[in-house]
Amino acid sequence: MNASNTRDRILDSLQDILIGEGYSGVTLEAVARAASVSKGGLLYHFPSKAAMLTGLIERLSELAEEEFREAREGPEGVVRVFLRTSLPQSPEERELYWAVIAALRGREDMPEEATRRVQYLFSHWGELLHDELTDPVLAEIILRAGDGLYMAAIAGLPQPEPALTREMIDRLVEASDKVRRTR
Secondary structure (H helix, E strand, O other): OOHHHHHHHHHHHHHHHHHHHOHHHOOHHHHHHHHOOOHHHHHHHOOOHHHHHHHHHHHHHHHHHHHHHHHHHOOOOHHHHHHHOOOOOOHHHHHHHHHHHHHHHHOOOOOHHHHHHHHHHHHHHHHHHHHHEOOHHHHHHHHHHHHHHHHHHHOOOOOOOHHHHHHHHHHHHHHHHOOEOOO
16 A cells, blocks of 8 residues: 555545544544554654644645636636535535534644635635636625635535525626626
């Protein structure tokens, strides 16, 4: 088994424990057991609980970077990709991001790097929206609407009917098409 596969198994196990039990359920022993590695093997990859969480955030960041690239370079454009990804794609995604944010908010022992990385993931969408649209007010409205949809979904708050959500997104896209910079 190569180191990359072991590292991924550890992060997968961390993710499962975060979703199932929350940050309080995460211990080096529990993650090692779930990943079927020795505690020493886990410590080789991640010397602490905080380092594991940082590793998970780095992995999530890689996925987000793919979405940023798709938004910048793909035919849909930033607004459409941002709004499409503003709704969690699965219950697992919803639970994972909620657990990660809760872990970051509730722990003083978290590395500043992990907090900064999550903040970057949210703020970079704003930069992309402002770069794509000539209307900064509309860019900010779209950013706040998308963030609101996402945060409400991961927090388990009541959601608008799917048809209403689609209409809201369509209206924002329609307005943005009028002020979208040409590429």
